[in-house]
Amino acid sequence: MRTAIGYTIESIGYVVGAQGLVSFASQTFFGTEWGWLHKVVDLPSTAHLGIVAVGLALVVVGVRTRQAPARRDIA
Known part of the structure; x- marks a missing residue:
């Protein structure tokens, strides 16, 4: 179960980080809105670095x- 939770949290982290990076890059360098984050919240470009x-x-x-070690009791 711990492995499944770790993979889930990690996957969500990749999606959130990618959306923050795409939103920052699009606002900073192109002056447009990319991704889906701008549809949810309206943040300045520097706040996307926090995302x-x-x-x-x-x-x-x-x-x-x-990667937390599984505890096994061998008797």
Whole structure:
């Protein structure tokens, strides 16, 4: 179960981070709106870097959860 939860959190982190990165790049360099994040919230371009950080944090938490050693009691 721990592995499934880790993969789920990690996958959500990749999606959130990618959307934050795409939104930041599109607003900063092209002056347009890409992705689906702008349909949910209207944020300045620098706030999208915070979304990228949240995505990276979710990836790290997911990997650590997935790689946590399983406890086995051998008697």
